[in-house]
Amino acid sequence: MAPLVPSQEELQRRRIIGINAETVTNIPSTDFPGHWPGESHGWAVDEFQKVEFHRNDQFEASFSLIGLDASVANAFRRILMAEIPTIAIEDVFIHNNTSVIQDEVLAQRLGLIPLKGSVEGINWMQWFKKATEEGGEEDGPCDFNTIVLHLDMECYKNEHAAKDEQDPRKLYTNAHVYAKDLMFTPVGRQEQYFVGDGAIAPVNPDILIAKMRPGQAIQMELHCQKGIGADHAKFSPVATASYRLLPDIKIERPIIGDDAKKFAKCFPKGVIGLEPVTSAEAAQRGSGYEGHSGEQKAVVKDAFSDTVSRECLRHDEFKDKVKLGRVRDHFIFNVESTGQFDSDVLFLEAVKVLKLKCNRWKRGLTDLMA
């Protein structure tokens, strides 16, 4: 028996999550095999409709994934945050630190500084194998698992400063230690990978690391290693990676005149537009526009930028006239990179990681069968 195919309206109805003043309805997805009698709902790649970019800057991207389940979209989000490897400072060897900031606090601060460098080089880098409790041996730092940075700063008085100078940055040299003072020393094959623009450096050179006064000094060696966000947040390649569902606004009965203006004010700018009622609409019986020709009516212009604040549901005049919702399988991602990778590359990396996981799972299954 051929599977039943539900009508487009029915499918559309199932795609919308209802958002009411106090409740959210129709939450769980039902498009999986076995839920609707006689319907197939097996997921295939061609069900996945498209990826659509809204903005794609170097370090911030926003795009829609349409036609997939929340489980897959959420997997991408979680992989983006926790499982894409990056480089961060891991070991701090402090030779001298007479600044007021304590060693352990300084070390922690340094770890959180996002570093950039040639992507090719970062991908070439391998994991630093740490000694385990089961007796696994440590690798020891090598050119393929450790990047060495140096921070060597001493603060002293600036002889040329004006007598009545108040700004410590002018009064003393090196009063502020910034991320740009981290010096990269390439070792071995790193000299081929991290050259020129590809050199390891902080993404934001003006991160304040410490403040010093004359006579104080900081000397340390920093070892950067590869890691994932699940281990420590400093390894996370994204500042934010989140998604929201596409908002859906349906005006079920006409909203005209001053009500329309008030209605538009319930939403962010540009979401609701005002259009004059045409004479054709006014002539149509039972449309609700009779006799209102030329007046302003509210129309949905741009549901995408709505925040779904539900403000319009608080007013009695819009009761039963508007229906708010969200599209269940339209995920609007927002990915902000910390700077090690471009934001659009990050999503591709996430897909790669998920693919790898699936393959491992598949291998596990075949081993189970054998």
Place this chain on the structure above:
Amino acid sequence: MSRETYQVPSMGTQNTFDAQGGGYASAMAIDSPSVVYLCGECSARVPLKRGDQIRCKDCGHRVLYKERTKRMVQFQAR
């Protein structure tokens, strides 16, 4: 080693050394290595030898601090 022959280190050996050196204790103080301290008032570097008065040479302040260790300290950046 029996209990009687045991000598308490540092202080004890110092005393025997003093006894051997006789009246040259002050000359030895000049040879002894100087340790740098930091003044608690003007944070000047004050090198002191054994027997020196504990006092800053610049401002006369009597509180001196030890310098930070020269040893490397390792931390994990987490």
